[in-house]
Amino acid sequence: MQDIPRAPEAKMAAAYRDGRDPVSAFEDFMTAFETFKEVNDRRLDEIERRSSADAVTLERLDRIDHALDEQKRRLDHASVKARRPGLAPETGEAAGRAGAGERKAAFETYVRTGREAVHAAGIEAKALSAASPADGGYLVPEETEREIMRRLAAISPIRRIAGSRQVSGTVYRKPFSVAGPAVGWVGETAARPETAAPTLAELSYPTMELYAMPAATGTLLDDTAVDIDQWIAEEVETAFAEQEGAAFVGGNGINRPKGFLSYTTAAESAWSWEKIGYLATGAAGAFPASNPSDVLVDLVYTLKAGYRQNASWVMSRKTQAAIRKMKDAEGAYIWQPPASAGTEASLMNFPVVEAEDMPAISAGSLSIAFGDFRRGYLVVDRVGVRVLRDPYSAKPYVLFYTTKRVGGGVQDFDAIKLLKFAA
Template identity: 25%
Template sequence: MNLKALIEKRNALIADMKSLCDKATAETRAMTTEEQTDYDAKKSEVEALNKTIRSIEEQNALNLNSAKSDGTATDKEQAETRAFENYLRTGQIVETREDVNLTKGDNGAVIPATIANKIIHKVIDICPIYQIATRYTLGGTLSIPYYDEETQAISMAYATEFTDPVSTSGKFLSIELKGYLARGFCKISRSLINNSQFDIVSYVINKVAIAAAKWIENQLINGAASKIDGLAAGVTQVVTTASATAITADELIDLQETIPDVYQDNACWIMNRATRTAIRKLKDNEGRYILNPDATAKWGYTLFGKPVYTTDSVSAIASEKTAIYYGDMSGLAVKTSEDVSIQILNEQYATQHAVGILTWIEIDAKVENAQKIAALKMKKAGG
């Protein structure tokens, strides 16, 4: 079964889960034993499919997929790379093979699938939050059901014979992921393109991927009003510092302990580099630094046994700002309705001796499992 089929199967299961929840909600009742069993089975299968899909995507990103024995895949990739490079250098489409996906529209040529996939994989490689998040790829609105016990939970208690039990239950809620269109743009010097010794294809892939990854990371963390929620709007577990200008080791422990043990395995810290610098100066009661360089850690540092990732998308230490996120970032759901789509604009910027690169992506992100992620917020100054 190919990746597309796996994604479609997972999305169908999610739709079935939503139908079970909607039916129980409409009838103002808990799900029956049969419905709950069916729901749990589908949920387990969705989780298993998520792991498989993520593994396949990671394998693709590392270029571990072997070419077909007859060389078809390799030939196609080479043909599409040649076609793309030729179009960049000459503005002409010369590849005539039907399976080479390079088409010219009103505003320029749409790049072939293999080039687009390399850009997507590059984005995943350089954007850890996007890499770890739970990703869904489909059009339309995606509704993800979850079980909420915050207001009323299923309870267990001692009982006396011949007395009626008091019914308690949680609620089935859902989050909706839509699709918000975003556009990126850059120009490349025609002199650079005309240099036949320069690897222009790799240059374009890197330039587009870095720009896309930087924007996506910022949106996944901070979101935007009436658009993507991201972590900023979705994280409900918050620890507030006692100071508006400093963080203590005890507050970091409180933040880490907010996450249940079951979600600690894949947890990490996300903060600004200036915040990491401040934390590096904190010591325990024995005078030992609590954050140290670690050559075996994913990003070179560990704090209380978990890797530390720094990004400018998280605010530095300042009054009322969220300075740190901690937890398993798979609790963030990201839906892309459309993979990265790119157009090459040869004519529009000819007078500037440049070529335009126009990037489109449709994306949304919300916290899917609030228990997996927590935030450290700085106290209000003077408060």
């Protein structure tokens, strides 16, 4: 059997080694996807003619599929890195606001040396420590906090598509109407009877402490060419994003946010408020044997029209790989690659967000979510990121115990729907 040349895979591997720029890596990704479609078409043709696919074809398809996933991950990483803004020093009016430049200089002195340069600079300690003692750490300057939050929004999959609020307290409370006031039509001169009062309930989102502890050598801290703000932001972004991602999906709400998969679920036909509705595939741990893409179409239209216009798919890489092989009734692939570097793949014209904390396909799993997450899920950030310098616990390294407080939970139970792989 004549095999397809391995050039696309070889080019993708070369892109990893050579540190190819996002544009070139994207071109290689698209070339490999065309090869993937050709090999998958061969697999489907073999199944139709012989009821089974050739082992060589399956091995080839799996190899390309794995390469596509890895290239997409690296392409996303390169695109995020290219979009990161630098932490330039404040100038002009911003630098003059309430001693912003002095606060930043004092914070850098504390991080590099551990000395409290606040009083020497003529700045009140509370401007940096938020009325906490110096041994409780310093709040990072505003520009550093903004940079950390920008980075989290870029690399944390659920934060990127969810709604967000900043609060100064420990709990964010949001009232909602369970039953609105009685209303009705009346004539021009008819009497207006008194209406019943609305019934209100409350959703609460407590903020929990999330921490990271990057380490630095004394040489790094002594190097004046190193931008300390940038270094801290880079060190904590991945640790924060990984922990947030797991909590926003499956967190139990104890000392962490409550993930949308931790709420009570119900079949869509029996859905009620405070539950997440799901649609069953009809097969335990699998898509239906015939017309598997139909269940995805059904899930799309389970969501109300007002939510669909801003909806996204959320699933893991392995689930996306299974869907990548599917076609619609006209023979077109329902999964489409990103239109350009830095954008998302799409499924039925809705963006696909990869969240590795979503469960893999198995019997009874809730492996695919679809909905308007900006309306459906709320991320609550308490203002302030704190850094405590610890030069003693891991000598000769200096640890920087960095903490922030974040909460989260579902705010609109009708905006998110799930696909359950069950009969």
